[in-house]
Amino acid sequence: MISTTHGLILAAVLFALGLTGLLARRDVIFVLMSIEIMMNAAGLAFVVAGARWGRPDGQVMFLFILATAAAEVSVGLALILALFRRARTLDVDAANRMRG
Amino acid sequence: MQDLLWLVPGLPLLGFLVLSLAGGRLSRPAMAAVGTGSVGASAMVATLVALGFHEPFRQVLWEWMRVGEFAPTIGFRLDALSLVMILVITWVGFLIHAYSCAFMAGDAGYRRFFAIMNLFVAAMLTLVLADNLLFLYLGWEGVGLCSYLLIGFWYQDPANGRAARKAFIVTRVGDTAFAIGLFFLIAQVGTLDIEEAMTRAGSISAATAAALLLGGAVGKSAQIPLQVWLPDAMAGPTPVSALIHAATMVTAGVYLIARTQALFALAPVVQTMVAVIGAATLLLGGIGALAQRDIKRVLAYSTMSQIGLMFLALGLGAWPAAIFHFMTHAFFKALLFLAAGSVTLSLHHEHDIFRMGGLWKSLPISFATFLIGAASLSGMPFVTAGFFSKESILGSAWERGVGWWSVALVGVLLTSLYIFRVVFIVFFGEAKTSVAPRRDVLLTLPMVALAILALVGGWIPIPVGVFEPHVGVASVVSMAGIVIAWSLRAPLAFPGVDFDGLYERAFVRPFLRLANAVGRDPADAVSFGPAWAAATAHRLASATQTGSLRWYAAGIVFGGVVLLAVVLWW
Numbered sequence: 001m002i003s004t005t006h007g008l009i010l011a012a013v014l015f016a017l018g019l020t021g022l023l024a025r026r027d028v029i030f031v032l033m034s035i036e037i038m039m040n041a042a043g044l045a046f047v048v049a050g051a052r053w054g055r056p057d058g059q060v061m062f063l064f065i066l067a068t069a070a071a072e073v074s075v076g077l078a079l080i081l082a083l084f085r086r087a088r089t090l091d092v093d094a095a096n097r098m099r100g
Numbered sequence: 101m102q103d104l105l106w107l108v109p110g111l112p113l114l115g116f117l118v119l120s121l122a123g124g125r126l127s128r129p130a131m132a133a134v135g136t137g138s139v140g141a142s143a144m145v146a147t148l149v150a151l152g153f154h155e156p157f158r159q160v161l162w163e164w165m166r167v168g169e170f171a172p173t174i175g176f177r178l179d180a181l182s183l184v185m186i187l188v189i190t191w192v193g194f195l196i197h198a199y200s201c202a203f204m205a206g207d208a209g210y211r212r213f214f215a216i217m218n219l220f221v222a223a224m225l226t227l228v229l230a231d232n233l234l235f236l237y238l239g240w241e242g243v244g245l246c247s248y249l250l251i252g253f254w255y256q257d258p259a260n261g262r263a264a265r266k267a268f269i270v271t272r273v274g275d276t277a278f279a280i281g282l283f284f285l286i287a288q289v290g291t292l293d294i295e296e297a298m299t300r301a302g303s304i305s306a307a308t309a310a311a312l313l314l315g316g317a318v319g320k321s322a323q324i325p326l327q328v329w330l331p332d333a334m335a336g337p338t339p340v341s342a343l344i345h346a347a348t349m350v351t352a353g354v355y356l357i358a359r360t361q362a363l364f365a366l367a368p369v370v371q372t373m374v375a376v377i378g379a380a381t382l383l384l385g386g387i388g389a390l391a392q393r394d395i396k397r398v399l400a401y402s403t404m405s406q407i408g409l410m411f412l413a414l415g416l417g418a419w420p421a422a423i424f425h426f427m428t429h430a431f432f433k434a435l436l437f438l439a440a441g442s443v444t445l446s447l448h449h450e451h452d453i454f455r456m457g458g459l460w461k462s463l464p465i466s467f468a469t470f471l472i473g474a475a476s477l478s479g480m481p482f483v484t485a486g487f488f489s490k491e492s493i494l495g496s497a498w499e500r501g502v503g504w505w506s507v508a509l510v511g512v513l514l515t516s517l518y519i520f521r522v523v524f525i526v527f528f529g530e531a532k533t534s535v536a537p538r539r540d541v542l543l544t545l546p547m548v549a550l551a552i553l554a555l556v557g558g559w560i561p562i563p564v565g566v567f568e569p570h571v572g573v574a575s576v577v578s579m580a581g582i583v584i585a586w587s588l589r590a591p592l593a594f595p596g597v598d599f600d601g602l603y604e605r606a607f608v609r610p611f612l613r614l615a616n617a618v619g620r621d622p623a624d625a626v627s628f629g630p631a632w633a634a635a636t637a638h639r640l641a642s643a644t645q646t647g648s649l650r651w652y653a654a655g656i657v658f659g660g661v662v663l664l665a666v667v668l669w670w
Binding site for chain 2: 019022023027092095096097
């Protein structure tokens with residue numbers, strides 16, 4: 001039996017890793033993957049909380065997150081393709097033409 | 101008949117409204133017909149009214165406004181003085197309009213031209229017919245506005261716009277004095293009705309009121325020290341110059357003083373000032389006219405000088421003589437301008453008299469009419485109108501003292517000198533330019549009509565007074581002027597009197613410096629402060645829009661952390 005605390009710590013570590021990747025990575029595919037990691041960290045937190053109180057809500061929420069992640073990946077990959085066609089690169093910093 | 105009086109200013113106003121509101125749909129001949137016809141119809145009505153004129157009367161249309169006791173009306177008053185004025189304004193105005201149909205043919209602003217000319221005539225007629233000073237002031241300002249619009253008629257050239265602004269601002273100086281004079285009269289007399297104000301004027305300090313009205317008259321009539329706008333006003337089309345100089349605008353000051361002469365009679369000091377200003381302008385205008393090369397500028401200085409002669413007569417109390425001279429001056433000055441316009445039109449808009457010459461053969465009608473105008477201006481005995489009016493002014497000057505008379509005599513000499521100098525330079529000698537004569541019956545007929553008036557106008561009985569013609573020294577002097585003019589055909593080297601440069605140094609530059617100095621005072625912080633704050637905030641907010649995706653993500657994370665912290669620890 002894994003304690004709730006351990007599960008939440010794992011979720012927090014995963015979320016922090018994903019956030020770091022999001023802020024530090026310049027390759028747009030890695031940015032997308034970091035977002036996936038963060039979403040799964042959130043899903044893990046839901047599952048752990050559901051197990052803590054013995055209710056199915058947490059797992060239902062995780063299924064929702066999986067569906068959202070699938071939709072997000074399809075839109076995200078389309079955006080990446082569009083970016084590549086326009087800029088001929090996958091560097092997010094290249095897409096900075098909308099400066100104020 | 102007399103009930104039709106309101107139509108005299110009403111018809112040109114109607115012409116203005118038709119041309120400006122519906123004129124876009126009219127063909128060009130229709131525009132000219134409306135513009136000229138309205139003034140022509142107004143001249144007809146004025147003649148009808150004049151034929152039935154027995155005694156002064158008023159026609160009040162409605163009450164303009166009422167503030168306590170002060171209730172100016174929209175009303176007209178016709179007496180001998182305004183009768184002479186409206187006849188001259190409408191008939192001379194009509195001839196100038198007819199001339200303009202041909203002169204302005206082909207100009208892109210045909211409709212605008214006739215619309216403003218009609219408004220100009222309407223404003224001037226309002227000025228001379230108004231029964232109270234406030235209504236008169238409306239016409240007065242209307243005349244100022246129209247002169248601005250017409251002097252700057254060819255506004256594509258910035259110099260013309262500058263001349264128009266100069267005319268407007270300089271006359272504004274006089275108008276301000278006039279407006280203060282009106283306030284003063286309301287405060288002292290309690291009414292602006294001209295008749296009542298004149299009868300009650302004895303009880304107040306007439307000198308102040310008269311001096312303020314004189315300020316307005318000096319500005320409008322281009323007398324020293326506010327004469328600088330008139331030569332620059334030549335930037336407008338020639339018919340405009342003719343209208344400004346002969347029938348409208350500059351004679352408004354003469355009319356104002358003649359109209360309020362009861363007030364001036366109560367203030368002998370101010371009246372003497374009128375005579376002094378008139379005498380100074382008479383001489384300086386004549387000297388200035390000798391120094392000019394532009395044919396229209398010679399005529400402008402000539403007008404200044406002749407209005408000075410009228411002011412001299414007014415200042416000596418001989419207002420009927422001044423009005424008589426106004427009438428003959430309107431004939432021959434309009435004629436001179438129209439003839440000069442036909443000359444420049446045939447010479448591809450050449451204005452420099454020293455590039456003309458020998459034109460009497462190629463432009464016989466222009467030569468004949470200009471010669472008649474010049475003869476009338478210099479007062480040829482018996483055969484010209486100018487002789488009678490000049491003699492009547494000189495006669496009244498003689499009665500007031502030999503000093504005034506000799507000043508007027510020097511003016512007469514200068515007049516025949518500068519105008520016949522122009523005649524000799526332009527029409528005699530050898531030809532210097534190629535001439536392409538413009539023959540148009542609409543150009544010729546008004547000139548011939550005015551030439552006849554300039555010859556026989558002196559015999560017209562006018563109801564302001566009876567004038568006995570007699571040949572005096574003045575005729576000899578003006579003949580002598582013609583002889584001297586023949587020997588003065590070369591360009592003269594002296595520059596005239598540089599009032600423009602003087603005013604530039606004395607008023608314009610100090611004013612600009614002052615405006616620059618007070619333009620940045622602390623009081624502006626109230627209005628500039630919020631603007632500065634908004635601009636700075638905008639710059640800061642705009643700096644966060646780096647366009648970098650990762651900075652935005654970091655911003656979202658930072659905001660999320662802050663919000664979480666607030667929720668957890670609040």
